[in-house]
Amino acid sequence: MNKNLKALLIASTVLATSIPTIAAAGADSGFYIGGGAGESDASETDTAYKAFGGFNFGVIPLIDLAVEASYVDMGTAADITAINAFGLGGLSFGPFGVFVKAGVAEIDTKLGSSETEGVYGAGARFQFGSLAVRVEYEEYDVPCKLSMTSVSGVWTF
Numbered sequence: 001m002n003k004n005l006k007a008l009l010i011a012s013t014v015l016a017t018s019i020p021t022i023a024a025a026g027a028d029s030g031f032y033i034g035g036g037a038g039e040s041d042a043s044e045t046d047t048a049y050k051a052f053g054g055f056n057f058g059v060i061p062l063i064d065l066a067v068e069a070s071y072v073d074m075g076t077a078a079d080i081t082a083i084n085a086f087g088l089g090g091l092s093f094g095p096f097g098v099f100v101k102a103g104v105a106e107i108d109t110k111l112g113s114s115e116t117e118g119v120y121g122a123g124a125r126f127q128f129g130s131l132a133v134r135v136e137y138e139e140y141d142v143p144c145k146l147s148m149t150s151v152s153g154v155w156t157f
Contacts, residue, residue: 029058036152046075
């Protein structure tokens with residue numbers, strides 16, 4: 001067999017067998033829900049909780065694009081809650097991925113005031129099939145410092 005033809009056959013076989021692996025390297029696409037806990041920082045630190053859900057589009061291998069909504073309780077010291085809406089973009093490296101997110105938050109305080117502000121964040125995830133663990137940081141665009149660092153579990157349907 002001609003050396004060039006043999007090299008072409010080997011390269012074609014490697015490419016054909018690696019395409020499914022590359023396509024599966026991203027996070028699961030579809031609807032997901034999750035919950036987590038961490039630390040809020042609003043003039044003083046406290047334990048914070050969050051619940052969220054979203055949809056990962058999964059249209060491009062190795063790139064994650066998603067929309068997400070969440071409810072956050074910043075703890076009793078801050079007595080602040082927020083409802084957030086995010087757009088997420090990330091890169092997947094097999095089971096590991098990194099992401100950034102940006103959106104808006106409806107922030108409610110203990111004084112009964114409510115305001116809509118920007119919120120942004122970044123994080124990393126480790127995927128085990130349909131289950132993932134996320135570590136992330138979110139910061140709210142308000143005059144005083146308001147942020148949350150959390151660890152969450154995520155289930156993709």
